[in-house]
Amino acid sequence: MRKARKFSVLLGIALIAAMVMGIGASGVGTAAAKPRMAIVFATGGLGDKSFNDSAYDGMKRAEKELGIEFDKVEPQAVAEYESLLTRFAQTRKYDLIISIGFDQADALQTVSARFPNQKFAIVDTVVDAPNVASYAYREAERGFVVGAIAGLMTAKKGDPRIVADKQIVGVIGGMDIPLIRANVAGYIAGARYANPKVQVKHAYVGHWADPAKCKEMANAMLDEGVDVLWLAAGRSGLGGIKAAEERNRYAIGADSDQGYLAPNNILTNGMKLVDNTVYMAIDAVLKGKFTPGVNLLGLSEGALGYSRNLVPADIIAQVDKLAAKVASGELKVPDDIDKVEPWLKALGKQ
Amino acid sequence: MGLRGDVSRFAYSAIAVLLALVIGAVLIGTSGYSVKEAYSNLLMGAFGGVYSLATTVVMSTPLLFTGLAVALAFQCGLFNVGAEGQLYVGALASAVVALALSGLPPAFRVIIALTAGAGAGAALGFLPGYLKAKIGAHEVVTTIMLNYIAISLTTFLVKTYFRDPGPVDQTVLLPPGSRLPELVPGTRVSLGIVIGILAVALLDRVMRRSVLGYEIQAVGQNPHAAEYGGVNVAARTVQAMMISGAVAGLAGSVESMGTLYRFIPYFSPGYGFTGIAVAVIAGKSMWAVIPAAFLFGALQSGGQSMQLFAGIPMELMTMVQGLVILFVAAPALGSMLLKSRSRLSEKGGGRA
Structure with missing residues (x-):
């Protein structure tokens, strides 16, 4: 027995040694010319x-x-x-x-x-x-684009997912922090700019990962007649999307294309184009411009945008025009909620 | 046990690691990667240079504690699957206490915060110990369930009471005086590794030289015989689980105070569960936890380089680690190999 043990240990050491030497001989690859x-x-x-x-x-x-x-x-x-x-x-x-x-x-x-x-x-x-x-x-810019889509969509007639004659849209943010407030402000501005008759509700979940609470808040909004609801709330937003799907209203996703979550109810997504x-x-x-x-x-760099999903062609045409105005700097989207009303007034949209 | 047992155990483990690497090589090769490049990066990433070695030590540190925690419970015949949860409560308790005491001198802060982490872990270990002792609830079930509770509870507490104002759910960054001192500048090798080795030394002594340790082992080997011999089995069970929980809690403390410098929900990639593998490799010896934890730390640290510079996907690396556990945890395979070879050598030597 003892001999066998010694043999196996020696064998192990020999194997390791062989491996290390084999590796040492291989060396490092040649320097790459490409960046x-x-x-x-x-x-x-x-x-x-x-x-x-x-x-x-x-x-x-x-x-x-x-x-x-x-x-x-x-x-x-x-x-x-x-x-x-x-x-x-x-x-x-x-x-x-x-x-x-x-x-x-x-x-x-x-x-x-x-x-x-x-x-x-x-x-x-x-x-x-x-x-x-x-x-x-520039978070407000993507809020503006999906807000404009929401404002135009809620005025559509003959769509079972739209509540007739109400024209109310909503947005639920994850937390009441500057970054999310900018999204919400942009959304309100976009909706009102595209459709001055629209009414916009907004609320904050207070958590990034509380879908149940977000669903509750979404249902409360849907009860009031909201038919297009943007969820800028991280994982909490999944609850809001679920609520919209169950009640057959429109939801708007955030960051990436969430259309697969509710193919008949995700109207569009406020995209962050990380690629x-x-x-x-x-x-x-x-x-050399580091x-x-x-x-x-933002929009002008193609780093923010929206996905087409269920958006009708005529709205796409209108929103692309608005987005172009923002991208060119002709429209400066307000980045806090207090600034939205004065901004609309200055543009004569009220 | 004794030296002979340790040596043969070491031989099994060495063979198991080699086997795992050989099969890993086949997997890497058939997946279209260069085996040579992969393993040279594994080796260099774990041991090549000060930073690599330091990273190996940093990655071994939490596993040293969780491995020790599980190994200690084994001594009492208990299977503590709850190290992961105990680690979370320990990490949060230490971070919160270290933040709250920012008026005190650093040494006091660190000591009190570590004690809080150990205490929180012990408290979470008490529950399954007590349930086992009083109503016979199996500790595997209760510790697994408590993991979920502990992980969710710490997340809830951070979000509700200890949140850093900002977009991320985490505590405030610990001020320098509330952290475990860095031993090698710029590497995150902290006092944690020293505390870990001291814990091994202390618990080895307790287990081998004290009445408490002797009784815990007696309960582990045969609770009925121990009871007949006058050992309070219920009390030793609870105590063993509490010590185990305290050590696992310290794993969390050294992470939050020595590596991350704050508590972040879901920060652990399963240190508590890898601790089980560490304890299985270590077997009955407390000291063996150190090389076992180091082995996993090295695989993790070398795995980083394998991923970074050889382009090996993380999944392949995890598979190699899984193979190591599989082979080491099945010593029957190793002993089978040894036996067949000894039969061969006996024939060859003509000594039969």
Whole structure:
């Protein structure tokens, strides 16, 4: 027995040694001539049908159209962000390292200070560092577009999902914070601008992940005659979409195309086009236009928008015209609710 | 047990890890990736350089505690599947206390916050221990159920009472004096690893040299015999679960105070469950928890590089880790291999 044990241990050591030596001989690959990017996804991972998948699409498009190469990683835990960013940065071979999602802010703050010569970008939040380009959105603009769609849709006749002769639309935000208030303000402005007769209700869930409470609030709005309801409330929004589906009214999704959740009731979605954002961040670096600080993106950059889903063709035509006005800077969408009424008055829309 | 047992156990484990790596190589190869590149990155990512080694240590630290917690409960014949939940309450308790005490000198803050984390974990361990002792409710069921309660409860508490104003559900960042000191600057290797090793030393002593440890082991080996011998089985069961819970709670404390510097809901990728695998590899020895936790930390840390630089998907890495657990947890396979080989060598040596 003892001999056998010794033999197996020796065998194990020999195997490990063989492996290590084999590896040592292989060496490291040759330096790439192409520009090289890295991306650290959010913990949801690929397949989330939202931020991560969209960011990945942007990377693949940049690979094809801008001729870059990239490495990617899907963290399993928040605790991994810092070491993953550090390992990428340590190689010093990446032209840009991209962080997806607000929960990487802590880690990126630390790592960016440790590697002052490395360029970083973060999407959907702001990290204040001289070597980080933060990409955030002019949230009010996407509120404006879906608000305009809602305002025009509620005036339609002969659609069973529209409550006749009421013309009330609604929006439910996740939390009463500046970012969501800007979405709500844009929505009210868009609805009223496109259809001065419309009445807009708004409310906040107070949580990002409380679908039950959101459903309750949605039902209360539907009781009052709301027939188009935007859910800008993260996971809570799923409850509102469910309510609209059960009562057969229209719901509007947020961030990505949520049409698959209720194909007959999702009118459109207020899209955050993370793919375009990522593509733009890479393009900026390649053109030598890397800009640290806050980069605000909106309709004109193609970083915000709406999806067509069930929107009738005539409304698409009207909304595209309005969106073009916002993109060109002719219309400046108010970003807080208090500013909406004065803004409408100034435009003579009241 | 003794040295001979430890050596053969080590041999089984080494063979198991090798087998897992060989099968992992086949999987990686057939999936169209370069095995050489994958494993060189695994090796370098875990051990190549100061930062890689440090990351291995950082990733081993929570597993050292959860592994120790599960191993300790094993000694009393209890299967603590609740380390994950105990870790969450420990992490939150420590973060909240460390924040609340920001007026005190740092050393006091850290000690009191760690105690709070251990206390919260012990309290959560008390419940299944008490239910087992009094009404015979199986601890596997109660600890699994308590995991859900603990994870949801901590999330609820953060959202309702301890929320950082901002878009994210998490506590405020701990001020520097409320954190566990960083031992290697710029790596997040904190005092946590030292505390973990001290905990191993302390519990090894308690188990082998104290009446409490002796009685806990007696209950683990045969509760009826222990009771006949005058051991208060109910009390030892509750105490073992509480110690186990306290250690698991500390796993959370070192994460929130030494790595993340705040409590974030759902932060754990299953440290409590990986702790079970660590304890299974470690077997009966408390000290063996250290290399076992280090093995998983190394796989995790090396796995990062494998993903980053060899483009291996996370899923393949998780499969290799699963294979390691599978093979180590099935020592029968290892002993079978050893036996067949010894039969061979006996024939060859003509000693039979």
